[in-house]
Amino acid sequence: xxxxxIDADLMWQKxxxxxxxxxxxxxxxxxxxxxxxxxWHKQQGDxxxxxxxxxxxxxxxxxxxxxxTPESTDMINADEVIRGGSGYAIQLIDxxxxxxxxxxxxxxxxxxxxxxxxxxxxxxxxxxxFLSRGCPRGCHFCHVAAKEGRRSYxxxxxxxxxxxxxxxxxxxxxxxxxxxxxxxxxQLADSKxxxxxxxxxxxxxxxxxxVEMLNRRQSPIQDQEIEEYLGRLDAIADSVVVGRTKEDGTxxxxxxxxxxxDQFGKNxxxxxxxxxxxxx
Numbered sequence: 001x002x003x004x005x006i007d008a009d010l011m012w013q014k015x016x017x018x019x020x021x022x023x024x025x026x027x028x029x030x031x032x033x034x035x036x037x038x039x040w041h042k043q044q045g046d047x048x049x050x051x052x053x054x055x056x057x058x059x060x061x062x063x064x065x066x067x068x069t070p071e072s073t074d075m076i077n078a079d080e081v082i083r084g085g086s087g088y089a090i091q092l093i094d095x096x097x098x099x100x101x102x103x104x105x106x107x108x109x110x111x112x113x114x115x116x117x118x119x120x121x122x123x124x125x126x127x128x129x130f131l132s133r134g135c136p137r138g139c140h141f142c143h144v145a146a147k148e149g150r151r152s153y154x155x156x157x158x159x160x161x162x163x164x165x166x167x168x169x170x171x172x173x174x175x176x177x178x179x180x181x182x183x184x185x186x187q188l189a190d191s192k193x194x195x196x197x198x199x200x201x202x203x204x205x206x207x208x209x210x211v212e213m214l215n216r217r218q219s220p221i222q223d224q225e226i227e228e229y230l231g232r233l234d235a236i237a238d239s240v241v242v243g244r245t246k247e248d249g250t251x252x253x254x255x256x257x258x259x260x261x262d263q264f265g266k267n268x269x270x271x272x273x274x275x276x277x278x279x280x
Contacts, residue, residue, distance in 0.1 A: 001058040003041045004051035004078060005119070007031045008064035008071075008087065011051075030123055032171075033063045033085060033106060035115035042116065050119070053077060067092055090143050099146035112160055127193075128169045129161035131184045135174040137202070144173045152177035158187040168193045176205040182213065189216035 009031070041048045051060055053074065060078040064087030082104070089103035105111070115128065133155045138145040152174045162168060168191060175184060175197070188195050201214075 001041070001044075001046040002056075003038075003046050003048045004055070004057040004060040004076075005034050005038060005048065006051045006060060006062040006076075007034055008062055008085075009066055009069045011072075029065075030115075030117070030120040030128060031063050031065065031085070032115060032128055034061065035117060035119055035128075036106060036110050036113045037061050037063075038116035038119055039113040040110045043113070048116075051076070064088065067097075086143070086147070089147070096141050097143040099143040103147070112156060114163065115161055125165050126167040126169055127162040127165040128171065130155045130171050131158060131187070132172045132175050132178040132180075136177050137174065142173075148173070152179075154178055154180045154184065158184075158191060162191060162193070166193055168195045170195060170197045171199060172197070173199050174202050174205075176202050176210060181210065185210070185213040185216075189213065 007030075038048050051057070053076075055077065057078040059080045059082065060076050062076070062081060062083045063085040065085055066087050067090045069087055084104040086103065089101060090097045090099055092098075117123070117127070131154065132152050134148040134150070134152045135142070135144045136151050138150050152172075158168075168188065170188070172178075175181060178184060
């Protein structure tokens with residue numbers, strides 16, 4: 001079979017949901033479903049490439065993450081066109097992500113494929129994926145609970161989508177709520193890779209043990225940034241320190257959780273600072 005791939009967010013729109021798509025690692029976020037489909041079809045011996053309108057394909061996959069990405073009006077030159085992704089299954093209504101269920105989950109044999117990272121050569125030495133899915137919170141602005149279930153559950157082991165890359169981008173919606181959090185955080189720490197938890201963490205589930213596990217991983221946060229955070233704490237009255245008192249009476253500072261305020265003093269959410277080497 002001749003397979004064509006379309007990353008709709010990258011191909012059909014220069015700006016999607018506030019993210020600029022360009023030519024650098026910071027500008028492009030690879031489409032995980034497209035990479036897994038590519039890997040699976042190549043394993044079957046199929047010819048796989050980015051869609052080119054002057055060619056005819058047996059099948060074309062169109063995937064988009066953002067509902068704000070417009071649908072192309074161009075005819076797709078293929079016998080079969082399959083569309084999928086959250087961008088086809090959510091609607092923004094009054095600032096809320098409303099799930100309409102019009103998504104196609106990847107078949108298990110595709111879901112658990114090692115992604116074809118060669119599709120995005122500009123994103124170097126980085127593995128992207130999920131170890132867990134779902135979230136128990138059910139926040140009104142988020143579609144995760146409707147799509148993946150109102151509980152967090154293990155989805156994969158790290159070895160399914162990481163093969164020694166220096167950087168790991170973890171997309172889990174609420175890994176701290178997963179029953180297997182010790183196993184999953186341990187896998188991240190043992191990788192020795194720099195781990196970016198790009199969906200953030202649930203501050204309400206932080207404990208000293210979890211923070212210590214998180215601090216075992218290589219964090220993208222640099223030491224100078226930690227010092228800047230500490231300097232800002234003096235002006236914040238409602239900060240919460242998660243730590244452990246050492247035998248000599250000092251506090252080993254493992255995390256600080258405090259409100260993130262905008263320039264007008266409005267609370268924009270919770271900020272978490274992690275540290276390995278800061279003591280009070």
